[in-house]
Amino acid sequence: MARKSNKLGAYMKKIFGAAVAVLALAAAVIFVPKTSAAGATAKLPTTGVVSIPITRKITNVGGRVQASFRYRIEAKEGNPAFVSGINVSPTIGMDIEDNNAKLASSECSLSLRNMVFTKVGNYAFTVSEISSSDPINYPIDTNKYDIFFEVTNVLDENNEPTGELQARVLDQMYSYKDDAKVPLRAEFTSVARYSYITVSSKVSGAAADTDKVFKYKVNLAGVAEGTVLTIVGQDAEVNYGGEAITTSNSYTVGDGDLYVYLKHGQSVTVGDYNRSGVTAHELPLGVSYTVEKIDDGDNYTTSIDGSETLTSTSKAILAIDDDAFATNNNTLVVNNKESSVDTGAFTSAWPYLVVAFFGLSGFVIFRRVAKNINA
């Protein structure tokens, strides 16, 4: 019986011990376990948050931005202890709803919460960007950053450890770029890869006129209605077919057709915003556009981007590329008119004699008719 009671006592002791261990582990996770030699209780800073100032920036914003970026946070080797509670793949979301936003840059920051340190010392983590929700227009920044933490004891008024720990982010952050060891804040940046298009006009041929204004229709597919696009390059006032036209330096998608007016040697850009110190492009990549010459009956033949077939209303369909200088984004329209220069047209005197003959004949005929009437 005594043996039985001893066995039960030992079993109860094991259960009790296990319960204590579980409670201790729970306390370690929730309340941060003791780490100091003095038996102090470690804890998070008073806010309960360790904020890592990761900044996510997009520059050259030329319109609506809807994108999110995912990161990876990895502990570096040599940390004093395992750190729990880290969100290893946090996300930053950016949403600028204004189709017509023109911003030098837009940025968000990231905070890492509930990191649990269990031991004093210096810790290091590496932060890298691993994905973008819109990698075409907002690619990831491949830079990596080391972030250093310092975990120390909280001291009481007698400078004795209270048993609690405090953590702070050190100022130094080092870029992996070229192994340079320079203080650098963790800032991930994308230059918005929106683009713009250029339409250029030229004339060729002995009978062409470099002062003649040509009218082109530019049709953009895939750009949100209401988006205001910047137009740069055409004369403010043009004379097209005898009609005085005041051109605009902007076009709202969906508000009728976009026409541009160009003379020989002129170019117009659509979607290239550059004002008040802000440079931004307004056309998303991959959308297509067409350029069509409006036929004005002046017998010019047209080629677009070197097309061999000359017509009066050639048309090009192109997908917008991320490189503003790419072939796709630059449409060259050449209007050709060949005709021999007639340097002798006005020197023949015979037509005047013919007209004189008919004039005199008319005089004689009418005179006779007049005589008959009088008779």
Add this chain to the structure above:
Amino acid sequence: MRKALRLLLGVLMVAGVALAASSVYLYFAVENGIFERDADELLMLRDNNEKGVRYWYDNQVAWIRIYDTNIDYPVMQASNNEWYLTHDYRDNDSITGALFLDYRNASDFSDNTSLIYGHRTNGNLMLSDVAKYHDDEYFWQHMYGELVLKNRSYQLKAVRFEKISADSPLYRNLLYKTDETFLLLSTCDREIRSERDVLFLSVSQ
């Protein structure tokens, strides 16, 4: 009714006489080449040109002179090859127009081949004398000239005279030879409208 008809016939007779008279006038005007309405001013300009005093019109790019010929004119350049067919060097309407450089040519005559057009008239105006180069003796006696720009002048030497088609690639490409600089004077052939009389001049400093 009869009165109205008489009035109408009277008007038509006057119109017929006026038309006949003006046409006869134009016939003799063109035949004699008197449409250089500012002949006196042109003579004065030529005279000043001799003295080195040159007035430049708005679209004037040069003055060309072939010695001992009637080719002694300002050279204009417009945005096309039509304007100076019917406008003189002051941009006034003119049947004989003005000599003009092809709109595609550099106005400083730096192209390998520069092309100057001018009317062939019934008299000796504009580039009418170019046709005379068909005669060898005339050619050898009138080979030299000068092209005066605002800031420099070139010596001209006739090297060739040729009748070419108005559709010749020369007019499309504006290129005669790539290794030398040439100035071409082009005017119409009097008999065959589809041909052009062209005088090729070498250009040197």
